[in-house]
Amino acid sequence: MKKDFTDIKGQEHCKRGLEVAAAGNHGVLLIGPPDSGKTMLTERLETITDLPVNTWSKKKREFKGMVSYIMESCPCGYFTDPYKECHCTPYQIQRHLEKLPPLLMNIIDIHLNVPRLNYKELSMKRKGEKSKIIKARADKAKAIQKKRYSFGNNGGFWFYNSHIPPAQIEKYCILDKEGEELLKMAILELGISARAYDKILKVARTIADLEAKDKIEAHHISEAIAYRSMDRDFWMA
Numbered sequence: 001m002k003k004d005f006t007d008i009k010g011q012e013h014c015k016r017g018l019e020v021a022a023a024g025n026h027g028v029l030l031i032g033p034p035d036s037g038k039t040m041l042t043e044r045l046e047t048i049t050d051l052p053v054n055t056w057s058k059k060k061r062e063f064k065g066m067v068s069y070i071m072e073s074c075p076c077g078y079f080t081d082p083y084k085e086c087h088c089t090p091y092q093i094q095r096h097l098e099k100l101p102p103l104l105m106n107i108i109d110i111h112l113n114v115p116r117l118n119y120k121e122l123s124m125k126r127k128g129e130k131s132k133i134i135k136a137r138a139d140k141a142k143a144i145q146k147k148r149y150s151f152g153n154n155g156g157f158w159f160y161n162s163h164i165p166p167a168q169i170e171k172y173c174i175l176d177k178e179g180e181e182l183l184k185m186a187i188l189e190l191g192i193s194a195r196a197y198d199k200i201l202k203v204a205r206t207i208a209d210l211e212a213k214d215k216i217e218a219h220h221i222s223e224a225i226a227y228r229s230m231d232r233d234f235w236m237a
Helices: 012-024 038-045 090-097 102-107 119-123 131-148 166-172 177-190 194-210 218-226
Strands: 027-031 053-055 066-071 108-113
Touching: 012 027, 012 038, 012 108, 012 131, 012 194, 027 038, 038 053, 038 066, 066 102, 102 108, 108 194, 131 194, 166 194, 177 194, 177 218, 194 218
Parallel strands: 027 066, 027 108, 053 066
Antiparallel strands: none
């Protein structure tokens, strides 16, 4: 039986993050405790993109398609889990997170925190959208990118938003006034790095493309910032 997003209860923010990832060919990191559904989510990413989904391997240096990586949040796996206590020290957690290869972090644009579901969420009967509906939206966004970056067609691949060179980001990631103000505030308050800044703009460009918007608006920036949890808060404290 074909795997579909309707198989997964809850985790709506993760489903949305994977839709954005598929729409812009963004590398994605799923982080959370055991049995939270990280593998199930990654497997269903393959149903909403025509590109191959590569699970990270240190032996590979080139990837055709998308990259996904799954990790637990600490050595014992239960840091941030509201249902089971974590016994790791802050030092152990920091060392665990620092094991992420630098090359991988250069590829990863989207961080998704995958929590374990509670009983109410697990027992609910409502199902979400089918993969084909999500894929249709992602395909429309990719068609916009294909037209925008038609000059970049190379060997059958065009430039997705994830491929925008640093020198071209200002040209293609144009923000409206409110979007500029929100991004400025985020930089000042969150201490966003130059690498994270570029990735936020690329992901925001994809979110805007999902809405067929020419300019990046404040809510596009807000959602893109939400996908950079590894750059701030408790992870890097």
